[in-house]
Every structure is written in C-alpha cells, then in structure tokens.
Amino acid sequence: MILPLTTPVITTTVIINMIFNWNEYVFVNTFISSDRFKTLTVGIQNFVGQYMTDWGAIGATLMISVIPILIAFIFFSNKIIDGISAGALKG
Numbered sequence: 461m462i463l464p465l466t467t468p469v470i471t472t473t474v475i476i477n478m479i480f481n482w483n484e485y486v487f488v489n490t491f492i493s494s495d496r497f498k499t500l501t502v503g504i505q506n507f508v509g510q511y512m513t514d515w516g517a518i519g520a521t522l523m524i525s526v527i528p529i530l531i532a533f534i535f536f537s538n539k540i541i542d543g544i545s546a547g548a549l550k551g
Contacts, residue, residue, distance in 0.1 A: 467539075468539055468542035471536060471539040471540070471542075472539065472540050472542075472544060475532060475533075475536050475539070475540055478532065479529055479532075482499070482501070482525075482528070482529060484499065484501075485499075485501055485502060488501075488502045489502050489505070500521065500524075500525045501525060503521070504518055504521050504522065504525070507521070
C-alpha cells in the first residue's frame with residue numbers, strides 16, 4: 461500500500477540522482493584511475509591537449525552524452541512533476 465503511494469517520489473529521486481551521478485566530474489576524475497570505469501564526461505577531457513583541442517570531437521561527444529538524460533526526461537517528465545507536487549498538496 462505504501463509503495464504505490466510513494467512511486468512518484470521514488471521515481472523523482474532516482475531520476476535526479478541519475479542526473480547528478482551522470483554529471484559528476486570531480487569525484488570520478490579524482491578517485492578513479494582506470495579508463496574503463498570513468499564516465500563519459502571525464503572522457504571528454506582526453507580531447508583537450510596542451511597545444512591542441514579537438515573541438516569537433518568535444519562537441520560530438522557532448523551531444524551524445526546529453527541523449528540519455530533527454531530520453532529519461534522525456535519518458536519520466538510526468539513522474540517528475542507528480543513527485544515534486546506530491547508533497548506540496550495539503551490534505
């Protein structure tokens with residue numbers, strides 16, 4: 461009985477946490493040394509060199525990295541709004 465009532469709140473928390481972890485840069489760059497476990501946003505740093513920056517590759521990678529967040533927002537936007545407004549109603 462409790463789980464169906466808290467589904468919008470749990471969904472909102474999962475989505476916001478996913479976005480936060482997807483954009484985490486400092487933690488991954490500091491504590492993870494293996495390239496296998498680094499996130500995509502930290503991998504973009506490899507396109508920046510001391511004397512040259514590959515702006516085309518950076519732009520393409522950034523566009524690809526935004527796609528999962530946009531898909532999650534499109535599919536779960538109603539759940540986000542329900543979860544945010546669930547605690548705002550009296551009664």
